[in-house]
Amino acid sequence: MVRQKDGGVKAFYNVCQHRGNPLVSEPKGTVLRRFVCKYHSWAFLPDGTLNFAPDKEDFPEGNPCNKVTLEEVRCETFAGFIWVNMDPDCISLQKFLGPIWDDWEARNVDTWQRTMANSMWLPCNWKVVLDNFNESYHVPTVHQGATPDTDRKAIRGNIDTYFKETRFDLSDEGHNRMVMKGGFGVGQTDVDGNIIDPLASELRYWEIDPSDFKGRP
Template sequence: MNYDPRSWAVHKGSDHPFDQAAPPIDNGAARLDPSRYTSRAIFVQEWEKLFARTWLLAAPASDIPDAGDWVRFDIGPESFIIVRQEDGSVAAHYNVCPHRGSRLVTGDMGSQASFTCPFHSWKFGLDGRNQRVTDEETFRPEVLCHGTDLTSVRAEEAVGLVFICMDDNAPPLVDYLAPVLPLLETYRIDRMHVVQHRRSDWAANWKGGIDAFYESYHLHAIHPQTMGVIDDRTHIDLYPGGMSRQFVPMAQPNSHYGDQTGINPGIAALLKDAGIDPVDFDGTAQDSRAAVAHAKRERAARIGLDYSHFSDAQLTDSTIFGIFPNAQIGCHPEAVFLHRFKPHADDPEQFTYETTILYRHVDAQGYGAPGWMGLMDDVDVTGATRPDIVHTGLGEPPGMGEVLDQDSDLLPIVQAGARSRGFKGPLWGEQEARLRHFHAEVDRWLARN
């Protein structure tokens, strides 16, 4: 379904193709068993029937620009090597030697012409084919005939991102992403590079993580500091296959905020970020979004960027896409924010939250990533250096900024409540339509043979 209960005006009167609402989807209103957040049996089914069969966002393509460049992608109990091959295509292999099961790589990323097992120095090409069995003459042929190559999985690229799939029978990636692919293509993520990458272990089920990020209903309660600048009057689109989209209006007050017309400090900062002096701005808070869009168009024209294909909403709002099963992409013309919710290897009440900010560098005064993304002044936005991945363990402050740290503090409390006899399952309102849509798709996958 499409949610617009409070007459949010971005779509009203807009005939821009990007802003067109999706056809309604009736995804039901059943109350779900809360054991889906705690049950080990369901957790195992999700891995075997969902993660092992769907396309998973593995890495930005910009991390492997040249032949031999690789990144390690860990999810659940598995580890994969994502590598750029000599012909320019991408390949993905289980990060395991067929000899005795040793991991081949332990770093986050690198570049090399081949992979050598650290245990017995078996060697493999970028395509996964075995190039050397150490002391091969000491193996009987009937042993080696079982296979000495790496086990590979499908790997495909779209919109500047690399996805993998463990299921040989899954549809091509472009078909899997079809409902949202044309919309994502407008952002030209393939022209962006990583400027920040963080991982954090959280004490909650991976679906609880998605629940927290798939709605803005909670902003007034958990993130009161956002009240003046992030509106909860959003538009939601639901697409087949569990995909979704939500426009989160920026530079205007939340519906729970007392002053709906004044230019508060948060809005003033976003006006300034767009190149507007808030002192000279004579509009109200209801005019600020349109002013920001206009200013960004003018700036783009001055510095030689083509923003003609973007709608005003794309220039002002955080337009977020749910990529089933476990990713969310927050999109802006200047930068995108990748969120991934990765299940733990064996504990249904833990997951790893991984964030990556990709940025399109333009050396021009005033141009930059949206201020709310929180990029520090010392971040190298040129792409000359790829930042290290910062990983914080369970119980450590994630250090991802005030808002994300607030989420990490709350989710273990929600997870504890899911174990209570007093909790009978979620009661989702229309502001949480994306959650209901996501869980309905999870159940469709779990019901398959």
């Protein structure tokens, strides 16, 4: 993916159009002006156009410069993310996202700041995890025993673990979402009321001392 002069982003297969050598080997970085292939020095501009080839007049088909371009991949920018689709005939991102597009646009998602990121390796299909996050039926069984009694009362007070106010939507495009009444989640304090991770880390990120909120997460 390459930033363009107009601020947009283009995506290309990392394949030199001469003999198929990988054009870049670094996962990210910058180039001064052109991507130069390390095999025979063909050089491509950030918009994918071939700009230089050694001995260009010797090619039987004629000078390839300004004719040959890198192979582009469908790429759109929306909500602060860069979206890539390997299918050149795919529908537009807006059509694919359907109502999600309007929701995210209304909430100005591109201005949001990430405060925490978790990565984890689970030996299962990733859809199993998403499936779990789209139902709260398991919450009273799985999470209740793991939290102190004070937390459990608060959970009952702030989060509807019995679906009374939780809404599940499925769009025609196939996306789904769960809308749950706000509140703090399970396992935020230890038995003495001290705030524990991940809430403690989030508070420290915002330069708030978790101990100031002991017993009242």
